Amino acid sequence: MARMPIGREFRCRMQEEAKSRNAKVNAFFIDESETMKKFKADALAIDGDGQRIPGKSPQVFLESDVSLRELAAETIVNRRTGEPVGMGFIAEFFGQDEHSRDRFYSMQRRFQEAGELSAIDYTMFAGITGPFVYNATLKGFEHEQFVFSKMAGTYNTTFITGERLPGVSLPYTDDTAGYDSADAAAQGQEDLLLKRPGKEFATATLGENYVDLPETELRGLRIGIERTTIYTDRVGMIASNAARVGEILGLHKEQRGLRTFLGITSVTYKEKFQFDSAPVTIGPWQLGDAVTNSNADQLSVTYSDRKFPFINDISANPLTDWTNFKASDKAFSRVVDPNNGLPLTLGLQGVLAPFSQRMEIPRILEAWNIWKLSASSVSGGAFGNGSINTVSANPLTQALGSLDVRTSRMMVQEMVKSGLYAYDGAGGLPDPELVWFTGDFKEAIKYMTNWPIKVQQAPMNSDAAFTHDIILQWRADERGKWAWFNPRLVQRNNRYGQT
Secondary structure, rough: OOOOHHHHHHHHHHHHHHHHHHOOOOOHHHHHHHHHHHHHHHHHHOOOOEEEEEOOOOOOOHHHEEEEEHHHHHOOOOOOOOOOOOHHHHHHHHHOHHHHHHHHHHHHHHHHHOOOHHEEEEEEHHHHHHHHHHHHHHHHHHHHHHHHHOOOOOOOOEOOOOOOEEEOOOOOOOOOOOOOOOOOOHOHHHHHOOOOOOOOOOOOOOOEEEOOOOOOOOEEEEEEEEEEHHOOHHHHHHHHHHHHHHHHHHHEEEEEHHHHHHHOOOEEEEEEOOOOOOOOEOOOOOOOOOOOOOOOOOOOOOOOOOOOOOOOOEEEOOOOOOOHHHHHHHHHHOOOOOOOOOEEOOOEEEEEEEEOOOHHHHHHHHOOEEEEHHHHHHOOOOOOOOOEEEEEEEEHHHHHOOOOOEEEEHHHHHHHHHOOHHHHHHHHHHOOHHHHHEEEEEHHHHEEEEEEEEEOOOOOHHHHHHHHHHEEEEEEEEEEEEOOOOOEEEEOOOOOOOO
16 A cells, blocks of 8 residues: 655655745754644644644554655755655665664764764654654553543643642631621621621632642653664554553553542542641541441541531442432532532533443433333222333433443452452452442542653664664653542442442
């Protein structure tokens, strides 16, 4: 299959732009050029920050549309003339035989000894190859199997450690403000906002309530192109290796997120609100049963008198029909803002369930009708129980609207690996296949990101070229950490008292 002659067009446009701007084509110029920006946006759907452009898909793929040999022949140039080295140069110096290898290293040594290392310029070749490698890496990182990472939120931060996320505190109980502090019934109510004649407006501040966030972590892997890979044009291998690197990074991110969300990894969640005298460290999953909920980080044990406690661990509520969502809604209605006791605002509601439920969930959510049987109220009992059949449209469709429903294999695997669950509830442990989660995932738990996944190129002619025959080398890395922001916005259902 013929591949697109991208290299020649890219080189010509880059050289034309450099000429129009009276600039030299170097690595900095290439990164900042309009030619590169347009190429990334049009061909690869990547914006200036290296992120996927929303609603846009890549038009050119490394594994199917690009000839690595053509890219090299057209974008590796003689710096003095600006002319491409051509296919003959690629065959002579990048071939598979020992003679081409010797010629390549001899050429590099002569250029270096003569101070003419820049006579053969790889910058355009590296410049155009880098975005292709990044696009393939990003494709692996965004794999569709990473369902939890897509449901959870993202929080961009410049802090590596010690970040405290402040919230807006209620007005202080101060008679100089616009409410009457002598009226105890007004405290914690909307009357705090009332502006009284001759009084000041109440003051809301930052810092009285906050959540402490954990330290972020750096992870990455390297990707390299060997010398003979250019001559043999093995772009498929480069693309698959780059995608695999991205997939590994994405897989580890997904795993860490699930382990944090499920309570398997011990992550300190520390918060302080208006009515707390000191920061409070609690577990993200709270039961109302003081016997079952016996760990030291549970409200029912250590902080039983704390104002506005919450329960988000709902027992005996399997995912079988619409009544389970009704029970979930009742539990959510009792969870309030810890500052003022008013209901919390939920965004788009999501459902995360075991992969084994992927055929059961549509039956629940997409049922056309619901039949409800009830007893007759006819005087004298002419009809018995179940004699009245009420048929209605599926209440979930109307009440919940569009749900973000995902199923995960990895979720069940991590639950079993933790030793806290067992398949089929063996040994008296809860069965992970019967547990499900719902709520506003994007606001409840987020990935703190110092920087998203990015690909950086190593300098040309590095030690890797001599020791491993690697001509071009990149490193894919990202820095972040999963953190709870507000566990009140999600629920765990049916872990205890499973039915």
